[in-house]
Amino acid sequence: MFCQVLKESQKCTRRKSLLKVRAMDFITSTAILPLLFGCVGIFSLFRLLQWMRMKTYLRNVVVVITGATSGLGKECAKVFYSAGSKLVLCGRNAEALEELTRELTTSRATKVQTHKPYTVTFDLTDPGAIVAAAAEILQCFGYVDILINNAGISYRGTIKDTTVDVDKRVMETNYFGPVALTKALLPSMIKRRRGHVVAISSIQGKISIPFRSAYAASKHATQAFFDCLRAEMEQYEIEVTVISPGYIHTNLSLNATTADGSRYGATDKTTAQGRNPAEVAQDVLAAVGRKEKDVILADLLPSLAIYLRTLAPGLFFSLMASRARKERKSKNS
Numbered sequence: 001m002f003c004q005v006l007k008e009s010q011k012c013t014r015r016k017s018l019l020k021v022r023a024m025d026f027i028t029s030t031a032i033l034p035l036l037f038g039c040v041g042i043f044s045l046f047r048l049l050q051w052m053r054m055k056t057y058l059r060n061v062v063v064v065i066t067g068a069t070s071g072l073g074k075e076c077a078k079v080f081y082s083a084g085s086k087l088v089l090c091g092r093n094a095e096a097l098e099e100l101t102r103e104l105t106t107s108r109a110t111k112v113q114t115h116k117p118y119t120v121t122f123d124l125t126d127p128g129a130i131v132a133a134a135a136e137i138l139q140c141f142g143y144v145d146i147l148i149n150n151a152g153i154s155y156r157g158t159i160k161d162t163t164v165d166v167d168k169r170v171m172e173t174n175y176f177g178p179v180a181l182t183k184a185l186l187p188s189m190i191k192r193r194r195g196h197v198v199a200i201s202s203i204q205g206k207i208s209i210p211f212r213s214a215y216a217a218s219k220h221a222t223q224a225f226f227d228c229l230r231a232e233m234e235q236y237e238i239e240v241t242v243i244s245p246g247y248i249h250t251n252l253s254l255n256a257t258t259a260d261g262s263r264y265g266a267t268d269k270t271t272a273q274g275r276n277p278a279e280v281a282q283d284v285l286a287a288v289g290r291k292e293k294d295v296i297l298a299d300l301l302p303s304l305a306i307y308l309r310t311l312a313p314g315l316f317f318s319l320m321a322s323r324a325r326k327e328r329k330s331k332n333s
């Protein structure tokens with residue numbers, strides 16, 4: 001009896017290995033293996049061509065970056081500089097812009113020809129200064145190829161305690177400023193039938209979380225405006241890219257405004273645990289280089305939250321209400 005079972009199991013093993021051999025024979029003797037290699041080859045070639053096109057697209061073009069003094073803007077300056085772009089670095093702090101220019105021009109991390117950045121100092125809450133800055137840039141370079149609207153501030157507070165002046169300041173910095181700068185540069189892009197406008201939005205441009213009303217509103221407005229712009233500019237071959245990152249480890253929460261307009265002055269755990277801005281800048285470079293239209297740069301949970309907001313809004317609102325309750329409780333205790 002035992003011998004019979006042993007024989008049967010040996011037969012079974014032999015049959016299995018025979019099947020394996022036959023499967024391998026089938027793969028090698030038929031078109032499957034060449035097809036597999038062909039697909040991998042075509043995909044690699046496609047990626048290589050895409051990469052080469054991206055490099056050409058970014059080399060020697062005029063790229064304006066707002067908020068270049070810190071965080072993501074500063075890192076974007078580094079990656080676009082290394083890609084051979086002609087940078088116009090914008091910010092409120094002239095000294096910090098000069099310091100960044102020194103840092104860039106003394107670094108030797110790139111093989112392509114680089115260009116000394118040009119700096120322009122202005123505040124995005126000042127409409128007159130924005131018009132003057134755009135005129136200065138156009139006077140100096142004649143045109144702008146890529147505008148990266150990156151500068152921004154965040155906010156922390158309850159709606160009931162926040163003055164409308166604070167709401168306005170956040171909207172002016174994050175929404176009206178970028179809109180005004182874009183409008184000031186758009187006519188020259190339209191004339192050339194060439195240009196690319198980038199908006200650094202946020203996951204909070206897609207979903208609203210409690211105690212971020214002004215910030216989330218400014219980013220939702222940004223998403224809406226630049227989506228409209230994309231559709232209207234298609235006829236002039238002007239590209240529009242909206243990028244929505246999740247948390248990044250920058251000074252954003254430190255510089256955030258509170259309900260009464262004072263500086264928040266702390267780095268939140270979510271910010272401290274956020275992505276490295278240099279890595280996010282690489283993703284921004286790739287998204288711009290590939291002329292992507294709408295990009296989410298976040299982990300799974302925020303990405304899922306966006307779908308939840310669309311597919312099951314009731315559940316999403318309950319989760320946000322519970323988040324608000326928890327945050328209130330932890331503040332009161």
Ligand SMILES: NC(=O)C1=CN([C@@H]2O[C@H](COP(=O)(O)OP(=O)(O)OC[C@H]3O[C@@H](n4cnc5c(N)ncnc54)[C@H](OP(=O)(O)O)[C@@H]3O)[C@@H](O)[C@H]2O)C=CC1
Pocket residue numbers: 066067068069070071072073091092093122123124125150151152153154173200201202203244245246247248249250251252253255271274
């Ligand atoms: N950090 C994060 O978790 C996330 C950030 N973002 C977005 O990324 C962008 C960059 O922020 P991040 O690098 O994180 O933050 P930082 O605070 O490090 O940088 C913000 C930049 O914006 C500039 N800025 C602020 N207010 C004005 C103004 N009134 N006029 C001109 N420039 C101004 C700042 O200049 P100055 O030095 O003069 O203050 C600074 O250069 C923002 O749009 C933000 O909303 C999106 C998702 C997540």
Ligand SMILES: CCCCCCCCCCCCCCCC(=O)OCC(=O)COP(=O)(O)O
Pocket residue numbers: 154155202203204209212215245246247248252253256268270271298301302304305308319
């Ligand atoms: C199917 C299951 C789905 C589960 C979804 C649960 C919902 C979880 C909510 C997650 C919220 C994520 C918020 C992300 C916010 C964010 O990344 O903001 C980026 C910023 O702009 C940061 O600015 P801040 O000043 O707020 O630090």
